Amino acid sequence: MNQISNFKVANKLITGKGATGKINEELKRLGVHNPLIVTDEILVNLKVVNQITEFLQDLSYGIFSGVQPEPEIHLVEDCKVMFLAGNHDGLIAVGGGSAIDIAKAVSAYATFDGKIEDLFGTDLVPAKGAPIIAIPTTAGTGSEVTNISILSDTEAQLKKGIVSDYLLPDVAIVAPEMTVTMPKSVTAASGIDALVHAIEAYISVYASPITDSLALGAMKMIGKYLPKAYADPNHIEAREQMATASLMAGMAFGNAGVGAVHALAYPLGGRYHIPHGVSNALLLPYVMEWNKIACREKFRDIAEALGAKTVGLSDVEATNVAVATMQNLCQTVNIPKGLHHFQIPQEDIRSMAEDAAQITRLLKNNPRVLSVDEIEQIYQSAY
Ligand SMILES: NC(=O)c1ccc[n+]([C@@H]2O[C@H](COP(=O)([O-])OP(=O)(O)OC[C@H]3O[C@@H](n4cnc5c(N)ncnc54)[C@H](O)[C@@H]3O)[C@@H](O)[C@H]2O)c1
Ligand SMILES: [Fe+2]
Known part of the structure; x- marks a missing residue:
């Protein structure tokens, strides 16, 4: 173990029961006025997403609820369209690794000039994109603190990764009550x-x-x-x-x-x-x-x-x-x-x-x- 090690993590971790109540404060700190919530239909129907939107009463926000498990690349394109059309200035991922990974990819891709394929690999994202707040609803992937987004390439039948420190979330809010409805x-x-x-x-x-x-x-x-x-x-x-x-x-x-x-x-x-x-x-x-x-x-x-x-x-x-x-x-x-x-x-x-x-x-x-x-x-x- 004679090597130089880096240690990187989300910029801020907020943990514990009730931690979601800090969301407004964090959005303000990051200068986000019109976030896009990235989530899926199940979490909307179970009202897990309401546990976040109840704190956003004074803000305008959008909800992209199209995330699917083991998310395919086209979801990043779909979510990007909504992000740009709604003039959103930040992303709140509410979900498991699949939702968090889509939000990270959209942050990198929304203002990127090339194709999403150009971002697959290590350190190919040219600049930091819109701020990301990651709120996991599963207890597993750790995506809320990592610098990677994993997407399914259905044509190649492979899972591919965008790896870049620009994907490290700005804030991870980890609250146990978000996970109780997990099957x-x-x-x-x-x-x-x-x-x-x-x-x-x-x-x-x-x-x-x-x-x-x-x-x-x-x-x-x-x-x-x-x-x-x-x-x-x-x-x-x-x-x-x-x-x-x-x-x-x-x-x-x-x-x-x-x-x-x-x-x-x-x-x-x-x-x-x-x-x-x-x-x-x-x-x-x-x-x-x-x-x-x-x-x-x-x-x-x-x-x-x-x-x-x-x-x-x-x-x-x-x-x-x-x-x-x-x-x-x-x-x-x-x-x-x-x-x-x-x-x-x-x-x-x-x-x-x-x-x-x-x-x-x-x-x-x-x-x-x-x-x-x-x-x-x-x-x-x-x-
Ligand atoms: N980026 C990373 O660092 C990283 C690390 C590991 C895995 N991953 C990726 O994450 C994905 C898997 O994520 P996952 O295991 O969190 O599952 P997931 O996000 O795919 O969710 C699985 C299912 O559980 C449902 N669900 C999630 N939370 C729920 C809740 N609280 N109540 C009810 N239903 C809930 C979702 O709606 C979905 O149908 C894979 O694509 C994997 O490759 C990413
Ligand atoms: Fe994993």
Whole structure:
């Protein structure tokens, strides 16, 4: 760990029950008079969005409610049209990673002269766009504090990222009450996404003492509180712990990166539209089985953080306990097991492996190198 590390995060974090009440103050501070709320129909119908608009009585604002899960690129075009037509001067994302990622992309793209494709990649956004306030309604992606927007390219059947520090939100408002209406399956999938962010950041070759402490702290909270939030959706303490853990895991992976679980999960989202957290969970134990020889001491820490006891165990035993504990947590929240449940033809596995092997942006963070053949083997084990 002899390397220079950057640490970047949203400019301001406001957390805790009732934090949404600060929205007006923040809009004023940022000089935003006519924000566009970026959200989806479900959150409008459940009146989750009302928990924000009730504070905007004195402002003019618009609502773009067209966001879809695993959002496709054309949604950025649709949202940009509304942003420009309404003369909006800021974006408030109210939703899961999908809504937050659309708002980030629109901030970058609204005044950009080229095509959206020109922004895919790292550091290709030329300037900071309209201010972004991110208000997550899931506890998982950490997108409220990261510098990336992930979009589905349906033609290429791939998920692509715009990575730029200009996408770091100006404010993240993380309030547990925004997450209580999440269906159980979304609580589970997004919670496992946060767990994978923490684990992959912790074992990343770019981990630092700062990201390690956030990642381990997040793992402890997720191990304890994800089952509680899953069992009782109104358990506000569990929701608060999960919302904060997701934020912490976001800060960890936003700086240390994620690795092979995410790289192998992308083709599942891009081709078969499997929700991001579920794709991660399907691959987590198999990728970790592969990774474990690269960093056994870190796997012991992961086991302990997730509540398992490793005192007296050899390194090999402790590593196995870590993998089993991750798998148990996925089972506790009823994440389905096996790629075959998702109508993925087994003959597609080779080309999925070829696609995953291209995601060097993430694979370079992974503690153990993977060839296309080895990726294919992992998909076969997870099938
Ligand atoms: N930018 C990043 O840093 C980052 C990190 C990880 C994942 N992602 C991306 O985020 C997306 C996934 O986001 P997600 O897991 O948060 O899910 P999501 O935003 O796709 O939402 C999933 C579903 O849950 C519903 N939902 C969300 N909050 C709800 C609530 N409080 N009550 C009721 N329903 C609710 C939504 O309407 C939607 O139908 C993927 O596209 C993934 O690639 C981005
Ligand atoms: Fe993720």
